[in-house]
Amino acid sequence: MANAIAPRIPAQAGIQLKEKSMLINYLKLSLKILGRRKFFTFVSLFGIGFTLLVLTLAAAILDHIFSSYPPETRGDRTLVVDNVRMQGKDSMSTGPGGYALYDRYMRGIPGVERMSILSQPETVISYWKGARLKSLIKRTDADFFRILDFEFIEGGPFGEADVSEARFVAVINETTRAKFFGAGPALGQAIEADGQTFKVVGVVPDVPIFRLMATGDIYVPTTTAKSDEYKARLRGGFFALFLLRDKGAVESVQQEFKVRLGKIDLPPQFDRIYAVPETFFASFARLFIGDFQAEDAGGRLLAILLTAAALFMILPAVNLVNLNVSRALERASEIGVRRAFGASASDLLLQFLFENVVLSVVGGLLALVSSAALLALLNRSDLVPYAHFSLNWRIAAWGFAFALAFGVISGVWPAWRLSRLTPIQALAGGVK
Amino acid sequence: MSVPMIRLDNVEKVYRTDRIETVALSGVNLDIEEGEFVSIMGPSGCGKSTLMHLMGLLDAPSKGTISLGGAAVTDASDKALARLRNESIGFVFQSFHLIPDLSVLDNVEIPLLYRKAGASERRKAAEAALERVGLSARKHHFPSQLSGGQQQRVAIARAIVGKPRVLLADEPTGNLDSQMGDEIMAILQDLNTREKTTLVMVTHDPRQAEKTARTIRMFDGRRVN
Structure with missing residues (x-):
């Protein structure tokens, strides 16, 4: 409708503004209002920022534990056995499997490309140039370095001959190299661990402690163990890694593993043995849930994690919504004034949208910067050995999108x- | 014969809740000519403010027609009404209704913001409006730092910054002492005489009503004179 009264200064007269300049006006207005309402701005920023910070930190840590990360780059077709339970009428034995269980009964499972038997990391002491050094030693075989994808900094892995002939050779990680040799190279040099002397044949990057299968300071052939006793044990001290030819073979390998378990001659006090080869994630999940026979432990852990994340986000989200709704209601009179002086409903929506987007973006940026800083601090500290936490941009983006959605909906809807x-x-305070 | 600036034709306003129906205005006919200064008087609850809100397109009548400059506006869209309010009508409220988070200057600029005026143009016009009401020195203050009279002067500056042809004032002196009230009235009279702004003022104060050219009396939602 054209204006019924000819205005003295028509709306379209004077200096015409482009839409872009209108948006700048809204932005300036948002900053002014947020700057003036310092407490509300602080509480909102804290709510958004802190929630996102915790979420991104948790995501970074979980990512570090579960995602494909060297040397566990073939996680989709690698299965691990880290727990075995033997049960009898009056006896039960639970823990890592024994060397014999894997060596005697599990070799040559159809669908398995390679199998590696590796010991639990064990703390050993070295006396080196007057210093007492503590390291985690892992005794394993040549296939260990073929299943796991180590990027060698120096030299290479030990081979089958080294294992079968029990040669005292070792692959060490970067930290161990630094502890023993400082900044210099380690290849060909000798190190002492637990009273044994090994010749360094390779140096690999540090593997975070969460990667239980791959982590270690010193990797040596299993056959260099001080006694052969381990070779006869069904339970104790060893894990197994299976690299499948195809990730579709998981079920058939698990089935064959189960069949073979049934054929094991168990010690007289036991009548059942239970173990299952599973993915790194499922194996961790079983450990986390604490239910050894849980079906689909991975799915359950994922559900727990997602529920925890959702619960963690719901409380601040509800608070933020509450804060925004009451803040919008508090501004009913302002909305009335703006309407009286010519703002259309869409003008007001745009203004409130801007305010909430600005708030959410600033909160999101604060969270990202503080997360990155905290992760860098964690990496530098010795709190988590060999940790290389990094920001998961996908999770950060999702968290940010949620914060934005909650902020915008809760601010704009009222x-x-x-x-x-x-x-x-x-003008009367929003009373209809 | 000239077209009245504001015409109300058999206007009725009924407020309905789930249980009660309140007739605020009934069968009101009224013409206000361009450049007139009209006061509306009557006891509390007689429908004075409702009448003024309808004239200012802040509310819609339940029945009847409202015309501005000869054109009926009763069925206009939200956007069209917003534009009419922005270009042609200014409001002064009894309780000022300034936005506490904005400075005096930013408050005065509000109508121009929706006229898509440039920042420097807005600033210049707002400063001129504040000059007009004698508050230039307070332009960077916030409403809470001003007295009631000063706040009402800011509200007048906001109402006139867009040079509207109609100014509607709802008990503009109601919250002020008599001296402040006289000052506000002087500004309104000046706007009416110098700029020929059509002025409609709701008041309880017969002394202020006497200063206007015509007084419309209301009682129980009806016009009684």
């Missing part, structure tokens, strides 16, 4: 409701 009222109803 404003939209108020903008639908007549100006006089809004």
Whole structure:
């Protein structure tokens, strides 16, 4: 409708503004209002920022534990056995399997490309140039370095001949190299661990402690163990890694593993043995849930993690919504004034949208910067050995999108409701 | 014969809740000519403010027609009404209704913001409006730092910054002492005489009503004179 009264200064006269300049106006207005309402701004920023910070930190840690990360780059077709339970009428024995269980009964499972038997990491002491050094030693075989994808910094892995002939050779990680040799190379040099002397044949990067299968400071052939006793044990001290030809073979390998378990001659006090080869994630999940025979432990852990994340986000989200709704209602009179002086419902929506987007973006940026800083601090500290936490941009983006959605919906929705009222109803405080 | 600036034709306003129906205005006919200064008087609850809100397109009548400059506006869209309010009508409220988070200057600029005026143009016009009401020195203050009279002067500056042809004032002196009230009235009279702004003022104060050219009396939602 054209204006019924010819205005003295028509809306379209004077200096015409482009839409872009209108947006700048809204941005300036948002900053002014947020700057003036310092407490509300602080509480909102803290709510958004802190929630995102915790979420991104948790995601970074979980990512570090579960995601494909060298040397566990073939996680989709690698199965691990880290727990075995033997049960009898009056006896039960639970823990890592024994060397014999894997060596005697599990070699040559159809669908398995390679199998490696590796010991639990064990703390050993070295006396080196007057210093007492503590390291985690892992005794394993040549296939260990073929299943896991170590990027050698120096030299290479030990081979089958080294294992079968029990040669005292070792692959060490970067930290161990630094402890023994400082900044210099280690290849060909000798190190002493637990009273044994090994010649370094390779140096690999540090593997975070969470990667239980791959982590270690010193990797040596199993056959260099001080006694052969381990070779006869069904339970104790060893894990097994299976590299499948194809990731579709998981079920058939698990089935064959189960069949073979049934054929094991168990010690007289036991009548059952239980173990299952599973993915790194499922194996961790079983450990985390604490239910050794849980079906689909991975799925359950994922559900727990997602529920925890959702619960963690719901509380601040509800608070933020509450804060935004009451703040919008508090501004009913402002909405009425703006309506009275010519703002249309869409003008007001745009203004409130800007305010909430600005708030959420600033909160999100604060969270990202503080997460990155905290992760860098964690990496530098010795709190988590060999940790290389990094920001998971996908999770950060999702968290940010949620914060934005909650902020915008909770800020704009009540404003939209108020903008639908007549100006006089809004001026009266939003009473219809 | 000239077209009245504001015409109300058999206007009725009924407020309905789930249980109660309140007739605020009934069968009101009224013409206000361009450049007139009209006061509306009557006891509390007689429908004075409702009448003024309808004239200012802040609310819609339940029945009847409202015309501005000869064109009926009763069925206009939200956007069209917003534009009419922005270009042609200014409001002064009894309780000022300034936005506490914005400075005096930013408050005065509000109508121009929706006229898509440039920042420097807005600033210049707002400063001129504040000059007009004698508050230039307070332009960077916030409403809470001003007295009631000063706040009402800011509200007047906001109402006139867009040079509207109609100014509607709802008990503009109601919250002020008599001296402040006289000052506000002087500004309104000046706007009416110098700029020929059509002025409609709701008041309880017969002394202020006497200063206007015509007084419309209301009782129980009806016009009684």
